[in-house]
Amino acid sequence: MNTIINFMKRHYKILLTIVVLSITLFAFNSNYRNEVNSDKDKLLLELLTFVIEKGHYSPATIDDTFSKGVYKDYIQALDPSKRFFLQADIDEFAKYETQIDDQILNKDLTFFTLTYDRLMQRMGETKGIYKSILENPFDFKVDESFNTDYEKAPYAKNTEELKERWRKQIKLSALSSLTDRLKMQENKGKVLEDSNDAAMEDEDNHVVDGVTPLVTKTEAKSDEKPKTFEELEKETRESAKKSLDEYFSFMGDLNRNDWFSVYINSITARFDPHTNYFAPDEKERFDVSMSGKLEGIGARLQKKNDFTEISELISGGPAWRGKQLEAGDVIMKVAQGSAEPVDVVGMRLDDVVKKIKGPKGTEVRLTVKKVDGTIKVISIIRDIVEIEETYVKSSVVNKNGLNYGVIYLPKFYIDFEDKNGRDAGKDIALEVDRLKKVGVDGIVLDVRDDGGGSLSTVVDIAGLFISEGPIVQIKSAGRRKEVLFDRDKKIEWDGPLVIMVNSFSASASEILAAAIQDYKRGIIIGSKQTYGKGTVQNVIDLNQFVRNSAVGDLGALKTTTQKFYRINGGSTQLEGVSSDVVMPDRYSYLKMGERDVENAMPWDKIDAAEYTIWDKNANFNKAITNSKNRIASSEYFKLIDENAKWIDSRSEDNTYSLHIDKFRTAQKEIEEKAKKYKPISKYKNNLQFTSLPYEMDQIKTDNILKEKRDRWHEALSKDIYIEEALNVLDDLQTKSISKQSGTQKKDKLVKS
Structure with missing residues (x-):
């Protein structure tokens, strides 16, 4: 799961942690200053455990029990x-099962x-x-x-x-x-x-x-x-x-x-499931995933035996703009500008990527074997590449004579290195403004499968829908709680609002859903509960603690430093956020939440913050009741729930016959059973989703973007969950609308 990362290093608690670590580790720097050939692994081991013990919210004791846990996890990871x-x-x-703790402490x-x-x-x-x-x-x-x-x-x-x-x-x-x-x-x-x-x-x-x-x-x-x-x-x-x-x-x-x-x-x-070490390359990939951008040529690569192949061009990137590279091309050599090209056949994929990536404005020359077998040298000037899939996107749909907006947020992204860079808070505000300009009557904010991201963006996004007030409470070990507020009285959207979640909505998604739910500002619909991750992580650059650069890049540590709480005082840890309207899904009965992860931190609660419940949703309770009734009487949702139970029962079937006749018979029985659930994948809600005007202009000259949006809109037109979210927006309307019963419509489809 992606995690909430609070990079606000000016925050006094984080600053205090860094200062304490810096002072204490000065002795480390002195000890290692003159040891040019010191073992990097030993230094890393010592540094990591020290930083965790000093900075973790609730550090575990490194003893024999700890040692046994490390042993079990490590051996399982190896094989x-x-x-x-x-x-x-x-x-x-x-x-060594009970000796690992001693070996850690003794490097x-x-x-x-x-x-x-x-x-x-x-x-x-x-x-x-x-x-x-x-x-x-x-x-x-x-x-x-x-x-x-x-x-x-x-x-x-x-x-x-x-x-x-x-x-x-x-x-x-x-x-x-x-x-x-x-x-x-x-x-x-x-x-x-x-x-x-x-x-x-x-x-x-x-x-x-x-x-x-x-x-x-x-x-x-x-x-x-x-x-x-x-x-x-x-x-x-x-x-x-x-x-x-x-x-x-x-x-x-x-x-x-x-x-x-x-x-x-x-x-x-x-220490906990979300405390992780990032090797230098992994830290770079993490930064890219958080910001959604990188400097390079804008191509996704894959390894095929000894060869590196272009698997996809990123829309808008320099390789895409140049129109010389294409998916399927094989990279044979890489040269930095006019320098001698380096043969990359047989090279590690990560090493090939390092040679191709580089600062904006610099040149890289690729010797490629084209899909038609010809060899060609292609010059590309590197640039900032935005990974479109990271960013928010929205669509408009007309239902029963009303226009509704659907906003999908895949991650709470932010660029900590560039204050003017894109972040989820600014982008959601922009999408809400665009939807208002086309006259939508309600908004669905979809954070299904959104594993989290930046804490600061959550406050900004939740603040778009309320006047002002607390959004989330944070507590560090041994310290008083802190409340993060939306202090902007302006409300960007005061109309009907639905937040869509599922079992994989985690961290920042849960803070957003919890705040909207506590204020009764919108209706939360989706899985029985969200993932259940109520902890905050900080990423600490380990290189800042070692003055001797001879050891090389040490990477970074992501460690749990805080827990967050709803404004009502409850933690989302383990329990997640319970939906106002529960919709069955295929994974309803599988164990995949934080509560099912070993070493997860416990649930607790603190005092509630002071906040005022939203009082402008006249049809709030009625909309929830109507939705529950529709779902209870829907043949499709009944079939989805039955399918979920079947999937859960099959998770215990681990023995397979290697006799072809018996294997085929068993597979045929499974296929026959699965036929009953085929209507689920064939469902259509008969709604037409379209891009906003600004994106329609982009699509005219960007076939890759057009293809991606067409696929998304097609998926929305087959999504029963989106349809029910729109039904809820219908029920939240205060004006009279003409509509057909969603239940009757679905039942008709089942029979056809």
Whole structure:
């Protein structure tokens, strides 16, 4: 989950933490000043644990219990499916289960070095295993099975047992792929057969219903000969080998520093789930995700074996504007301006990215193999690239003669380095103003799947909908609470408001939903409750504590420094925000919230802040009641709830037969059961969503943006949850409107 990040370093509490750390760590700087060749990992280990203990809201005691937790998390992270380590390895590692705490305090890397070296050894050995397995055809008539519940599975006792586990894992994957290939071929044959039947019927009649037949008996026959079972089986093995080759290529790109980050994060996670270490590259990616922009060429890359391929051009970026690069091009060499080009074939993807990215205004020259096979050198001037998917977007829909606005906020983003840069607060205000100008009668603010972001933007956004008052309360360890206020009396939008949430709405999303709910300013609809993350994290640059630059970039630490509370005093921690109107969804019964995460901080409450409930929603309670009644009588929502229960029941089904007939029978039974729920994916609300005028102008010259908006609008037109949100806006109206019952409409669709 993305987290609330409060980067306001001028904030007195954070400043105090930094000062305390700086003073105390001066001794560190003195000790390491002259040790140019000091071990970076040991320094990092010492620095991290010290900063966490001094800055964390409620630091855990580093003892044997702590050590056991780190051991469990780390071993599981190294080998989650238990296909590398042997039981003998685990027995050897287990000797350190209660010693990790001592090794942390003593800057001892014995345990990490042992596990890292052994993992590299086992991975090297495993390459030969999977290649050997895939050399010969599988016998899918053998009556055997495989259980995919890796957590409960024992480790292999010896190499032979490990080979057998790999064989069954690969066989299951191949069997699943083979079954799909057989089904596709059978369906294709059925289509051709049906086409032949139709063609013969049309040939007899010459013209059917005034239309000349498009398919004749001869045309319906395919020149493509159906593949034999043996041919399809061979294809599945070749495909499996290619996938595993790519997997091991990716794993091979990981170096010791990457695995040390895994170890470090196994330690930080014992303090709470949201305290994490960012290696330098990860910190850079985090900054990009928070700001939504970077300096570079604006292309997404992917690794394919030894090659780096362009997977997508970012709309508006320099590569997109240049119109020379395209998806599928393979980058062979990279040159900085007129400098000698560097061959990047076989290079780590992260290293290729570093060479291509660079400051705005600088030149990079890419030698690429085009999709048509030609080789071309392309010069691109780097620029600021905005990642459009990060930012807010809005749409307008007409329903029952009224116009409504739908605003989607994927993240509470902000650029801490540029005060004039984009942030969610300013952008939402702009979208609300644009919606007002086109005369909307209500607004839906959609924060489904929004994992959070900047704390300051939440206050700005909530303040758009109220006159003034408290938005959220914050408490640091051992200190009095602080209340963050909206002090601007201006109300940007005082009309009907609905906030949409789901189980993955977290952190900043929960603060916003809680504030709107406590004020009774709008109606919260969605999952039974939101994710349940009620903590605040700060990102601390670790380099500021070490004067000796010889150790290199140490990265950053994101640590929990505060808890936030609703203005009514309650915490969203674990409990989240309960929706005013609960709508069933596919994940209603699965355990995926903060309350299901180990080491999550506890729920508590503090005194409420003083605030005045909004009194301009005359139809508030009526709208909630109407919505609940619609949902209770909706056949679609009943079907969604039944589907959710079925999905939950199937989560315990982990054993699969490796006999092709039994496997196909089982899959057919699942498919037959799943047919009952197909109407859910085929649902249409018959509403037409359009972009705002300013975006319509952009779309005229930006095909990528047009395609993205078309996909979004199509998704909205199939979204039963959006439709119900709009129904609620209808019910919140104080003026008379002519409308058809949403329940009657949906029931009619079910029967059709």
